[in-house]
Amino acid sequence: MPKTTSTFREEFETETGFRWKPWRWFFAIVGICLVVFLTIQVVGWTTQPARTAAGVRERVGNADNALFQYEKFHDACAAVVAWDKQHETARAAAERHDKRTQGKPDPLGRNADESNRLHQVADGILLTRQKAAEQYNADSRKWTQDLFKSKSLPSRIGDVTPNCDA
Numbered sequence: 001m002p003k004t005t006s007t008f009r010e011e012f013e014t015e016t017g018f019r020w021k022p023w024r025w026f027f028a029i030v031g032i033c034l035v036v037f038l039t040i041q042v043v044g045w046t047t048q049p050a051r052t053a054a055g056v057r058e059r060v061g062n063a064d065n066a067l068f069q070y071e072k073f074h075d076a077c078a079a080v081v082a083w084d085k086q087h088e089t090a091r092a093a094a095e096r097h098d099k100r101t102q103g104k105p106d107p108l109g110r111n112a113d114e115s116n117r118l119h120q121v122a123d124g125i126l127l128t129r130q131k132a133a134e135q136y137n138a139d140s141r142k143w144t145q146d147l148f149k150s151k152s153l154p155s156r157i158g159d160v161t162p163n164c165d166a
Contacts, residue, residue, distance in 0.1 A: 069148035076136040077153050077164035083129030084161040090125050094118035133157040 009020040097118055101111040137156050139145050154162045 066148050069145050070150065072145075073136070073139070073149040073153055074164065076132065076139070077157070077162055080129060080132050080136060080157055081161055081164060083125060083132055087122055087125040087129055090118065090122035094122050 012018070012020045094115065097111075098115055101115070104111065106112060140149060140155060153164060
C-alpha cells in the first residue's frame with residue numbers, strides 16, 4: 001500500500017527527529033548560498049587593488065616585455081632618423097628639379113606638375129616623420145614603457161634629427 005504524505009512525515013520525524021519542512025530547507029540552502037556568494041564578492045572587491053597591482057607588475061616586469069620595450073624605443077628612434085634622411089633626399093630632389101627647370105618654357109605645365117608632386121612627396125615624408133616622433137614621445141611618457149628605454153636615447157624627439165647612438 002502506498003504511503004501517504006502524512007504517513008511519510010510521521011515516519012520521517014520518528015526516524016530523524018526532525019519535522020519534514022521542505023520549503024524551509026530550500027530557503028535555508030538558498031540563503032546560505034547567497035551569503036557565501038556575497039562573501040566571495042566582498043573579498044574579491046576588497047582585494048582587487050592588490051591583485052591588479054600584482055598583475056600589472058607581473059606583465060610589465062616580464063622579461064619578454066622588457067626586451068620588447070627596449071628594442072621598440074631603439075627602432076622608433078632609428079625610424080625617425082630614417083624619415084629625416086628620406087625627407088632630406090626628397091626635398092633635395094624637388095629643389096634640383098626646380099633649379100633644373102627654372103626659366104625654361106613650360107607650355108603644358110608638366111614641369112610645374114612634377115615640381116608639385118616632388119614637393120608633396122617631401123611633405124608627406126615630413127608628416128610621417130612627425131607622426132613617428134610623436135608616437136615615440138607618447139610612449140616615452142608612459143611609465144610602464146619608459147622604464148625600459150635606454151638612457152642613451154633622447155627623452156623626447158623634436159624637430160632636430162635625434163642621436164640614437166649617444
